[in-house]
Amino acid sequence: MMKVQKELLLSDVQSKSDKSPVTVADYGSQAVVSFMLERELPSKSLSLVAEEDSGYLRNERGQETVQRITKLVNDTLASDGSCSESPLTAEDVLRAIDNGKSEGGSHGQHWVLDPIDGTKGFLRGDQYAIALALLDEGKVVLGVLACPNLPLASIGGDTQHSSHREVGCLFFAEVGAGTYMQSLDGSSLIKVHVSTIENSEEASFFESFEAAHSSHDLSSSIAKKLGVKAPPVRIDSQAKYGALSRGDGAIYLRFPHEGYREKIWDHAAGCIVVTEAGGVVTDAAGHPLDFSKGRYLDLEAGIMATNQKLMPLLLKAVRESLEEKTSSL
Ligand SMILES: Nc1ncnc2c1ncn2[C@@H]1O[C@H](COP(=O)(O)O)[C@@H](OP(=O)(O)O)[C@H]1O
Ligand SMILES: [Mg+2]
Ligand SMILES: [Mg+2]
Ligand SMILES: [Mg+2]
Incomplete structure (x- = not known):
């Protein structure tokens, strides 16, 4: 690849x-x-x-x-x-x-595949992922994320200049069994956990590199309310979920423009990788993502993820920012 x-x-x-x-x-x-x-x-x-x-x-x-x-x-x-x-x-x-071509749904088992997630990143020579998940009765029970360009070392905040330049990470999660990361060459298997940061001012967040995929203005307003000091970490694909699952940053934000419908293959594997690592993934209203509705996700306004401690604060900041946006229209 x-x-x-x-x-x-x-x-x-x-x-x-x-x-x-x-x-x-x-x-x-x-x-x-x-x-x-x-x-x-x-x-x-x-x-x-x-x-x-x-x-x-x-x-x-x-x-x-x-x-x-x-x-x-x-x-x-x-x-x-x-x-x-x-x-x-x-x-x-x-x-x-x-x-x-399967339509998925709430009965039986369905494999969910994004053969290359982050095609724009792939073309730019940046991040991309191969994302595979298994749905059982509408729930994600297994997820694998291969991220060939993701450094094995943290990409969060001040560790950018790490001397470890090795890239290629595989994340996998099974319901109830946690999330593991392995280097793509097969060595160094470790169990990963989301960030334990409780003070939102110390958190950093991930969002799409492409502003067309997720509003950078809205995320900046949310980050301001949370007192986040670090600049956004903008990378393509579900590599964001992978990085979040090992605590490189504490928050994931995605706010597509009005009318965009999210597809299940863009989130299924990433979602279980983060939840099995102790994180929470919801839509902008705080509801869990529902993968049982077919090829699309029906959800409100956007997707966010963080640890359990920060979620109430994040939800509040998202609500306020969305309200401000609506009233300014
Ligand atoms: N206008 C839009 N708004 C939101 N997401 C979009 C979009 N157009 C494409 N996408 C989706 O955003 C995914 C990439 O997300 P990210 O910005 O996190 O890298 C794409 O996956 P593919 O690259 O598999 O097509 C695509 O499904
Ligand atoms: Mg995709
Ligand atoms: Mg794709
Ligand atoms: Mg595509």
């Missing part, structure tokens, strides 16, 4: 109908994960709720892109070593991508 990030061509990037970007790496990652899940869970029929679909790839202009993705997928599976089967055809790859 990191090699693909470095060698991405202009022709590898397309624009979706909502103007957001998608790359051969997004499609390739979705095909690989879908293929692996099918292979590992042969006894069950797989229900996968995933971001991408083959629509664009199946039209004529998509042909070349499909070839590129098929090669990436076969190279990836071959380098994994565990795969003895013959190479996948373009049609196998398109079918694996389209496995992700």
Whole structure:
């Protein structure tokens, strides 16, 4: 994936109908994960709720892109070593991508995948994540976040100049069993916990790098009310949830612009990674996120996360800031 990030061509990037970007790496990652899940869970029929679909790839202009993705997928599976089967055809790859069309919901088990979360960060050479979660009867019971560019050392506040430059973190959480972090090369497994800060003035917060994804004005007003002194830590993708789960910062804020509908794959894995590390994730009204409603999350105004001590203060600051915003319109 990191090699693909470095060698991405202009022709590898397309624009979706909502103007957001998608790359051969997004499609390739979705095909690989879908293929692996099918292979590992042969006894069950797989229900996968995933971001991408083959629509664009199946039209004529998509042909070349499909070839590129098929090669990436076969190279990836071959380098994994565990795969003895013959190479996948373009049609196998398109079918694996389209496995992700499930509607999810409140019954049974559904896998939820964001093959590359933070595509804009991926294109910029910054943070991105591969996010996989499992829903059981509408609840997230398992979450895995791979963050290939996230430093193993803290990215919070004053530790930016740490001498440890090693990157690549894997976070995983299972309901009732806590959250663990491992380096992507497989060494150093540790149990992680959210920040224990109780004084909001000492807290720092994470938000989207892209102001189009989350209002930086609103978060700044909330931070001011809390007396937060540190500047915002702006990074792409659910790497924010990962960093929060190990206490790099104490607060996560996300306030999309009016009318935006959040998708479950943007939060399912991150949400359990943070809650199993002792944190709380809610919408702007303080309600827990409901992953049982299909591909979208129905929620009020935004998403926030912090530790249990700070949540009441954060909720109050968010309420006040939202009220001020409404009355100033
Ligand atoms: N206008 C918008 N407002 C809020 N979120 C948006 C958005 N347009 C795209 N997104 C979502 O924001 C995600 C990235 O979040 P972040 O800003 O935390 O990196 C994107 O995930 P993808 O990159 O998987 O498409 C996309 O689903
Ligand atoms: Mg996308
Ligand atoms: Mg996403
Ligand atoms: Mg994505």
